[in-house]
Amino acid sequence: MAGATAHKVSFLDRFKMALFLHKKNSTDSLLSILKQPTNSLLTIMVLAIALALPGIFYIMTNNAKALSSNWESTMAISLYLEESAGQQQAQELVGQLLAQDKFQSVSLTSKEQALEEFKKYSGIGDSLEMLTENPLPMVINVVPDEAKVALSELQPLVESLEKNPIVDSSSLDAEWINRYQEILKISEKIGSFISLLLAIGVLLIVGNTIRLAILNRREEIQVIKLVGATDAFIRRPFLYTGLWYGLMAGVIAALMISILSNLVASSTGRLAELYQSQYQLLGLSLSQTFTLVGIGALLGLFGSWISVRKHLKEIQPT
Amino acid sequence: MIEFHQVFKRYEGGHEALKGVSFALKNGEMAFLTGHSGAGKSTLLKLIALMERPTRGQVILDGQNISQAKDRQIPFHRRKIGMIFQDHRLLYDRSVYDNVALPLVIAGVADRDIPKRVRAALDKVGLLTKEKQLPIQLSGGEQQRVGIARAVVNKPPLLLADEPTGNLDPELSAEIMSLFEQFNQVGVSVLIASHDLGLIARLKHPVITLKDGQTIRNDLIEEVHS
Numbered sequence: 166m167a168g169a170t171a172h173k174v175s176f177l178d179r180f181k182m183a184l185f186l187h188k189k190n191s192t193d194s195l196l197s198i199l200k201q202p203t204n205s206l207l208t209i210m211v212l213a214i215a216l217a218l219p220g221i222f223y224i225m226t227n228n229a230k231a232l233s234s235n236w237e238s239t240m241a242i243s244l245y246l247e248e249s250a251g252q253q254q255a256q257e258l259v260g261q262l263l264a265q266d267k268f269q270s271v272s273l274t275s276k277e278q279a280l281e282e283f284k285k286y287s288g289i290g291d292s293l294e295m296l297t298e299n300p301l302p303m304v305i306n307v308v309p310d311e312a313k314v315a316l317s318e319l320q321p322l323v324e325s326l327e328k329n330p331i332v333d334s335s336s337l338d339a340e341w342i343n344r345y346q347e348i349l350k351i352s353e354k355i356g357s358f359i360s361l362l363l364a365i366g367v368l369l370i371v372g373n374t375i376r377l378a379i380l381n382r383r384e385e386i387q388v389i390k391l392v393g394a395t396d397a398f399i400r401r402p403f404l405y406t407g408l409w410y411g412l413m414a415g416v417i418a419a420l421m422i423s424i425l426s427n428l429v430a431s432s433t434g435r436l437a438e439l440y441q442s443q444y445q446l447l448g449l450s451l452s453q454t455f456t457l458v459g460i461g462a463l464l465g466l467f468g469s470w471i472s473v474r475k476h477l478k479e480i481q482p483t
Numbered sequence: 484m485i486e487f488h489q490v491f492k493r494y495e496g497g498h499e500a501l502k503g504v505s506f507a508l509k510n511g512e513m514a515f516l517t518g519h520s521g522a523g524k525s526t527l528l529k530l531i532a533l534m535e536r537p538t539r540g541q542v543i544l545d546g547q548n549i550s551q552a553k554d555r556q557i558p559f560h561r562r563k564i565g566m567i568f569q570d571h572r573l574l575y576d577r578s579v580y581d582n583v584a585l586p587l588v589i590a591g592v593a594d595r596d597i598p599k600r601v602r603a604a605l606d607k608v609g610l611l612t613k614e615k616q617l618p619i620q621l622s623g624g625e626q627q628r629v630g631i632a633r634a635v636v637n638k639p640p641l642l643l644a645d646e647p648t649g650n651l652d653p654e655l656s657a658e659i660m661s662l663f664e665q666f667n668q669v670g671v672s673v674l675i676a677s678h679d680l681g682l683i684a685r686l687k688h689p690v691i692t693l694k695d696g697q698t699i700r701n702d703l704i705e706e707v708h709s
């Protein structure tokens with residue numbers, strides 16, 4: 166009861182200054198939210214979670230992208246040479262490739278070495294003794310330099326290497342990374358869709374909160390209309406309330422995200438050390454944080470605007 | 484001040500509450516509106532305050548046909564009218580002072596001018612000492628006087644009262660009526676809907692009597708001839 170009274174007190178306080186000072190108005194809305202801590206906090210937390218989820222998703226995809234570019238260094242291209250190619254030609258190609266300065270390493274595996282390795286790892290070495298001829302081709306193993314070849318350039322690079330007349334075929338051990346990128350794209354789409362749904366959710370929650378606030382004060386609004394209040398005058402405190410809800414939810418969402426990314430960063434940091442990787446978890450930048458809070462505030466304002474538009478009209482003095 | 488020209492009001496649902504009412508209340512005049520329950524008294528007052536719109540006919544306030552007013556003009560129209568209700572319509576969680584200050588705040592009166600004017604209005608109705616109390620802590624007659632103070636604080640040229648003495652004993656009723664007469668003496672036009680025929684007879688002001696939405700007595704002129 167005491168809470169409800171306090172709430173209404175500041176409601177009228179807001180009316181007092183409304184025509185002169187927006188500032189006064191906005192602090193009063195803030196006060197009234199703070200005076201009803203449980204109700205308001207609950208709403209704000211729900212809003213904050215709804216805002217934080219897209220943010221977390223955004224960070225996840227961002228990091229996943231960063232990870233995939235980190236892992237490029239493990240890419241290797243195997244060039245299988247033509248049967249007819251000689252040792253001499255193969256050595257020349259190796260030399261050419263090294264000269265291009267795009268690669269970390271270029272190494273030639275001769276037919277004999279290939280056979281040796283095959284015998285060693287295949288487990289059917291004995292039966293190979295029956296072969297009169299070595300069926301394995303020469304192979305050039307090429308490891309692109311991560312710093313000089315972007316992931317997207319990998320496939321064209323392989324294709325250009327295959328054009329060399331002594332190259333028969335090639336294999337890029339990158340199928341998985343293509344798939345990974347496809348999955349990233351799909352999850353980005355799903356992420357935007359979910360973000361859209363959550364934004365609509367925020368609008369609905371704010372709208373409903375404001376609707377209840379308006380209905381709670383039905384009689385006051387009637388009286389105030391009777392003594393000559395304009396719609397703008399009555400609308401303003403509700404708009405501020407929505408704005409504050411969104412703003413506070415945005416700040417809390419940003420806090421949630423930064424706590425989460427710090428927690429994760431400390432464990433990935435150790436993991437990265439273990440693997441001697443340069444990988445570092447990306448959180449939200451300052452401008453991204455402001456964007457999140459701004460989106461929260463705008464959604465809050467818009468949600469209350471929709472609600473106020475709809476429900477203030479319905480309340481007329483009788 | 485107010486002119487009704489052949490005003491009809493049919494409510495949704497088909498009930499015809501007013502059927503061709505015409506009268507003119509001149510500037511500074513005070514009149515009573517009477518009639519049986521359901522005769523259309525409240526309806527008539529609501530048309531003046533634009534809480535309802537006439538189905539037919541013209542309601543003219545200060546020479547302006549208010550039936551044609553746009554919705555966004557209604558608040559400014561209402562600021563010219565002080566309204567008093569039988570059920571007071573106060574904000575019960577606000578002090579007497581805040582209730583009376585409300586029309587000034589809404590009209591955008593400068594902060595520093597508000598206390599002076601609120602106290603002048605409260606003084607007029609004899610409630611200066613109760614400004615910090617809540618309406619609930621006052622008697623019915625005192626609450627009605629808070630309503631009157633709120634209606635006059637903005638110095639509107641017209642007062643409308645719907646059964647202002649409905650729940651009050653005869654002595655208090657006479658007190659409230661004499662308050663209205665005091666405002667009338669300084670030039671405010673007053674229209675009071677009331678059942679209290681005895682009191683109305685004693686006060687010697689013009690009377691309009693409604694029966695089933697039609698005028699059966701009209702002490703006022705019917706038309707302003709120009």
Ligand SMILES: Nc1ncnc2c1ncn2[C@@H]1O[C@H](COP(=O)(O)OP(=O)(O)OP(=O)(O)O)[C@@H](O)[C@H]1O
Pocket residue numbers: 494495496498499500518519520521522523524525526527
């Ligand atoms: N909003 C409404 N919708 C439909 N009918 C209404 C509405 N308001 C009033 N009426 C009808 O219009 C008629 C006149 O009502 P009104 O309130 O004007 O009477 P009144 O003279 O003020 O009566 P009372 O003395 O009981 O207050 C009544 O029959 C009432 O039922």
Ligand SMILES: [Mg+2]
Pocket residue numbers: 524525526645
């Ligand atoms: Mg009535």
